[in-house]
Amino acid sequence: MREPAEWNAHLPLALGDERRPILEPEPEDLPGEGYRKRQIAHWLYAWGVREFDEMTDLPRALRAELAHTWRISEFSLVQAFPSADGSTKYLYTLHDGRQTEAVYMPYKDRRTICISSMVGCPAGCTFCATGQMRFGRNLTAPEILDQLLAAAYHQGISPREIRNVVLMGMGEPLLNLTNVLKAVRRMIHKQALAMSPRRITLSTVGIPRGIYRLAEEDVGVKLALSLHAPDDETRRRIIPTAHRYAIEEIMDAVRHYYRRTKRRVTLEYTLLRGVNDHLWQAKMLAKHTRGLTAHVNLIPFNPWEGAPHEGSSREQIRRFAAVLEAAGIPVSVRWSRGRDVGAACGQLALRTP
Numbered sequence: 001m002r003e004p005a006e007w008n009a010h011l012p013l014a015l016g017d018e019r020r021p022i023l024e025p026e027p028e029d030l031p032g033e034g035y036r037k038r039q040i041a042h043w044l045y046a047w048g049v050r051e052f053d054e055m056t057d058l059p060r061a062l063r064a065e066l067a068h069t070w071r072i073s074e075f076s077l078v079q080a081f082p083s084a085d086g087s088t089k090y091l092y093t094l095h096d097g098r099q100t101e102a103v104y105m106p107y108k109d110r111r112t113i114c115i116s117s118m119v120g121c122p123a124g125c126t127f128c129a130t131g132q133m134r135f136g137r138n139l140t141a142p143e144i145l146d147q148l149l150a151a152a153y154h155q156g157i158s159p160r161e162i163r164n165v166v167l168m169g170m171g172e173p174l175l176n177l178t179n180v181l182k183a184v185r186r187m188i189h190k191q192a193l194a195m196s197p198r199r200i201t202l203s204t205v206g207i208p209r210g211i212y213r214l215a216e217e218d219v220g221v222k223l224a225l226s227l228h229a230p231d232d233e234t235r236r237r238i239i240p241t242a243h244r245y246a247i248e249e250i251m252d253a254v255r256h257y258y259r260r261t262k263r264r265v266t267l268e269y270t271l272l273r274g275v276n277d278h279l280w281q282a283k284m285l286a287k288h289t290r291g292l293t294a295h296v297n298l299i300p301f302n303p304w305e306g307a308p309h310e311g312s313s314r315e316q317i318r319r320f321a322a323v324l325e326a327a328g329i330p331v332s333v334r335w336s337r338g339r340d341v342g343a344a345c346g347q348l349a350l351r352t353p
């Protein structure tokens, strides 16, 4: 891992930098002649350099010209909060002074990053710290992408070594789908991050028109639906914006996505004591998976200061999972990483631990 001084020296942008983001164009539209484009793409995405001057096989004059017109970094200041479990939460300050967060999670066999698609989030889920911040703005495609590149730089690894991306940080990706898809296409592009689309997960609170569009665009990513309650009444209590769409309407869109793409869908379910952890709700949840190949991820609630909820007991989580298993639904309990530094699911809120 790089030292903060070295890291910040390579994120040299001042607030309000008006140079064009070099992460915006597709690799084939990068500046320069044919093979120069490939060289630049390789430096950016395989080596993960943060300054044009480090692109040492480019002529000096070209490097200076690039640095005059283009910027690499989308962040002008970054802080990192390492967790005892090996994860690191990154707090990024964007060019306009707003902030967003990402979480890097190394596992034995893979490196994963959870990135944001917005500053804050308009969904306002009562169990999520981000939801209490309200909506700031959508992130641009370069800002979405650079969360991965900057984290790789800080970790001292190639961006291509991060093979799993989950869009489960701040924001609702399907309400910023144009920028999200642009960033995803760059992750998949052979001359950029060359990632398998199956290792990219988009998590949505349930925006039917976004799900239909995702099915049409068919970029090959995985869809995770943050359902969190199987009945409309409970769901509207914990996801205030859920009154816009009934669960049936959302599930129709998800079934369409499944029929069209044949990809397994994940249902995310944060367990809140006495709110959505009743066994009748587990049975109802099981019914929603009809007509789908679905996997249910049960997420024990990750507390944050002032949260109006408590997590379910381990025993209740076990019972809830058993009901789903008895109905033949694959289920896993996902204990989040980075709880100690406010990096776990639902804890991102630009607060320092």
Ligand code: SF4
Binding pocket: 121, 122, 123, 124, 125, 128, 129, 130, 131, 132, 169, 170, 171, 172, 205, 346
């Ligand atoms: S859980 Fe997701 S959709 Fe809900 S407020 Fe948090 S970031 Fe937004």
